[in-house]
Amino acid sequence: MSDIHRASTTAPVNIAVIKYWGKRDPKLNLPTNSSLSVTLAQSDLRTHTTASCSSTYPKEDTLLLNGQSQDVSGARTQACFRELRALRKQLEEKDSSLAKLADLPLRIVSENNFPTAAGLASSAAGFAALVRAIANLYELPSSPTDLSRIARQGSGSACRSLFGGYVGWEQGSASDGSDSVAFQVAPASHWPNMRAVILVVSAAKKGVSSTSGMQITVATSSLFQSRATETVPKRMKEMQKAIQDKDFEAFSKLTMMDSNSFHATCLDTFPPIFYLNDVSRAAIKVVESINAAAGKIIAAYTFDAGPNAVVYYLEENEKEVAGLFKQILNEKDGWQGERGQAVQANADALEKVKFDAGPAITFLEEGVSRVILTGVGEGPVKTEESLIDEKGEPVNSA
Template identity: 45%
Template sequence: MLEESMDKPHIVTCTAPVNIAVIKYFRRLARKRRNDGDSGLDSTGLSHKVHICSVNNFPTAAGLASSAAGFACLVSSALAVYTLARVFGVEGELSGIARQGSGSACRSMYGGFVQWIMGQKDDGKDSLAQQVEPETHWPELRILVLVASAERKPVGSTSGMQTSVQTSCLLKHRAESVAPGRMVEMIEAVRRKNFAAFAELTMKDSNQFHATCLDTYPPIFYLSSVSQQVITLVHRYNSYYGETRLAYTFDAGPNAVIFTLQQHVPEFVQVVQHFFPPETNGGQFIKGLPVNCTDLPEELKQAIGLEPMPKGISYVISTKAGPGPCVVEDPTQHLLESDGWPKKTE
């Protein structure tokens, strides 16, 4: 999964309506454990009311998995509150609980590289996530999120997918004939740290996903003119070097997620700044992991040959594969006061 909160993965995020069923589930389980005589259970919290406070430090409902991060954090927090960690020996069960709030949240229960297993049961209980490799597996891999729009997308992921399931023939073909084989190839590419194979699979899969959006009736348009410009830029950049150094992917939104290796980050960030000139008096353009500046070859600018789109990219999030949900130890980062009430915001 992506390190959704950039260089501070501990920040709780949640954007979809709070799934009270998650809290009720864990509270019910904790009561049962107490009634069964579980001496290791801290039952003091069973009578407490619960405040759920959520803050994002990346755009909400803009196709950057904000709901996935939020529900993964919600499940992990509830698990800690009711001291039930030892009850769940298999993390996959927790991913199934998170999936009920947001499908992609099942993957966010793990760190690193994660697959979402389709499952065969009608009730979906075997549709769980499984970690392929931990976040330490491929330390050179970097992720750059190019934020083209922080606005809420006009068609939500859930409603859009429901419409696609009902109307897109391509989606059925993709799920049955393409995705299973592509997943096997992707896992192999990740394990071998084969960036060229990883990148090609990533871009082809992104393209096909958005093809299913166009095949939906009425069609769904998540990509913008800025998104299309990024796609062209990536292919021309790779062509200039005669090798695949970059890969793009777009979820249900216009914002690009770029995969590359650490040594290529400084130059590509300069490429982004050149072809998408930011506000001269605006805020910080690069957020997250620091990026060193570098000179941009004139030959590269000419080879890409695109007309600059001023302010097309608002800012770039520089990050890498990160861990799953983490408990906040620093009280200055807490979202609640010591009495349990949310902190006041200006």
């Protein structure tokens, strides 16, 4: 049926090394501080989204995520739809030969290849893919920066998933959010040997959502203000320099300190928010032991609003970092792929940290459910692989 218009994209997860926490405008998702992240490789973590529209569809917009129907009536999703439709409408008004797509109902099908709402930035990849797929469907000439302004309204950190490599998000000061956009600090090709091992502690949904957690923190934490006005602005400058200089030691110190600062602010919230658990703290101890054994910093932990540990390291230190985790967690899911098989379990590395981190190793063995190996990667990629067939029906990927 020629009346069914379709476009597909994949979009990456990003993991912040300078954290976004707190909103100066919850409606527009305007942050109280700037942030900076690493975009992760889509071969390991991605959202695949197909956006379509047709006059034959029922009037309401629909979204199917991992086979489950989602509510699209929320203000965040509606804001993205509204802004993208307005941009398409402008094109149609300028060029009368264009198909009138802006008024047609949207049917969107999306799939994640990782657990949703488990502290793995699923909403960031999800909204980035949604916005990019609809922009492709509408053939918008908008730049990733322009689209980041829209994606931000769906999920704050989604704006950073519209770029590959190392990405900043400027907090901005305009009340309408026009200057709160993402920007690329450096492409993945600038520092391509950055790697990460993600220790998935729990694939369950978290107890306190990021949105409500932020609101409580802004209202009650005494640490929050100094973090937003003093700590983060200084670290943003230092982190951009560390990335430009490919200075892993500086990158790691800032990453770990900012993760600690963010979770201290959560703990300083009333009532306190505990995103980390005993397994998370064990991961911190093991990273500290890896660095002590190496005599320098070769691994850096960071935690978003959840218990999963993301450990950054450089490819040349894979044996000492990923190899050690493989020695401990060889039985866990995640080592099967090409990346996982390339990592050699390292008994010598484990021996060096055993005395220092014995109990922590036991916690990891018992508490990590799966491992994800990844590295720095590219931004959204247009794909011909559609999740909606030519009749407008979802493709059964099972």
